[in-house]
Amino acid sequence: MVCCFFIAVNYCSNAQPVKDYRPFINSVYSNINRYFYDAGNKLYYEECVQGEKQTHSFLWPLCALIQAANEASVINPSVNYIQPVVDAIDQYYTTATSLPSYQASVVKEKKDDAFYDDNQWIAIAYIDIYNREHEKKYLDAAVMIYDFMMTGYDSAAGGGLYWKYADKTTKNTCSNGPGILVALQLYKITNDNKYLQTALQLYNWVNAHLQSPDGLYYDNIKIPSLKIDSxxxxxxxxxxxxxxxxLYNITHDKKYLQRAESMAAAATNFFYKNNKLPGHYWFNAVMLRGYIELYNVNHDKQLLHLWYNEAERIWRDEKNTNGLLGHNARKKSLIDQAAMVEVYARLQAVN
Structure with missing residues (x-):
């Protein structure tokens, strides 16, 4: 399949804020199915680029898409968003790792490494689906991923999880932060204390080794040099x-809530410049999850104002005539579309 030609278009900058995001969700998801879904193979394409043949996605964009499918299902429960994405993810399942996992590429097309964070993002989404639908297969898959992720733990640099299964040269916030979330969510479901202990172990390690003085987080620590990528x-x-x-919800220890509120303030100050966030939609969607989790506790609507502004700015300024989102006029990506479905759906849910 060769993707269609793109024409960038700008919209009036003084548009009033939109509070009903359901049309946005429906439009973007329809375009995902139109431009990125390979129905014959039950797979998805990575990108849509003018004049170029499409290739099947790496697993990472599907991590975004399965979460987007869950959030869209919250808003439109009668639509089957989830099963096509699960069918695609299943084609990345491998037993080539010491414990079963999902590798980075479609197994029948290429042997590839398994990223611990890719697996964790899937587990997070599957736990969310399980909490809504109570289908045990999603919980079972999340437990499988937890077991796999713990193969990435050792004492180098004092603990923590590696980023990639076959590459022991870096331990990242992006493979430990979601690892904490997987463990905490499994603890909430099972009440098995091993999950809480894992979460606290990883949490303390990240804060000791990768937290910056402003309360935010560096990207990774190199092994064995212990050099920090800042x-x-x-x-x-x-x-x-x-x-x-x-952790605050589980332990009722107010230090965690205080840390969360300080972190949200620091993040807004650091990342929200000139009325916009940095350009990676999915990175930002993951940050929105944290803001909404905090909002659900302290009910401070001010937390969400930048997110409404950002969601509407992207729709206004970074959407082409085909309705595809992204700041690159020539190339549109699955991960960007999926990220914005998640953003619009989460904002709709808290409206």
């Missing part, structure tokens, strides 16, 4: 923010 990304803030709120 880049900061919104999704790393998002997982740790959400972890603090969940």
């Amino acid at each position: 880049a900061k990304y919104t999704y790393n803030t998002g997982t740790m923010l959400q972890s603090n709120v969940l």
Whole structure:
């Protein structure tokens, strides 16, 4: 399949804020199915680029899409968003790792490494689906992923999880933050204390080794040099923010809530510049999860104002004539479409 030609279009900048995001959700998801779904193979394409043949997606965009499918299902429960994405994810399942996992590429097309964070994002979404639908297969898959992720733990750099199964050179916030969330959510379901202990172990390690002085998070620590990659990304803030709120909900220890509120303020100050967030939609969608988790506890609507502004700015300024979203006029990506479905659906849910 060769993707269609794109024409960028701008909309009036003084449009009034939109509070009903259901038409946005429906439009973007329809375009996902139109431009990115390979029905014959039950797979998805990574990108849609003018004049280029499409290739099947890496697993990472499907991590975004399965979460988007869950959030869209909350808003439109009669639509079957989830099963086509699960059918695609199943084609990444591998037993080539020491415990079963999902590798980065379609198994029948390429042997590839397994990323711990890819697996964790799927587990997070599957737990959310389980909590809504109570289908045990989703919980079973999340437990499988938890077991796999723990193969990435060792004592190098004092603990923590590696980023990739076959590459022991870096331990990242992006593989430990979501690991905390997987463990906490499994603890909430099972009441098995091992999950809470894992969550606290990872939480304490990240804060000891990767938290920056402003309360946000660096990207990774190199093994064995222990050199810190000081880049900061919104999704790393998002997982740790959400972890603090969940720990507060579980333990009722106010230090976690105080940390979450301080982190949200620091994140807004650091990332929201010139009335916009950095350009990676999905990183930002993960940060939104943390903001909404905090909002559900403290009910401070001010937390969400930047998100309404950002969601509407993207719809106004970064949507082409085909309704596809992204700041690159020539290339549109599955992960960007999925991220914005999640953003619009989450904002709709808290409206």
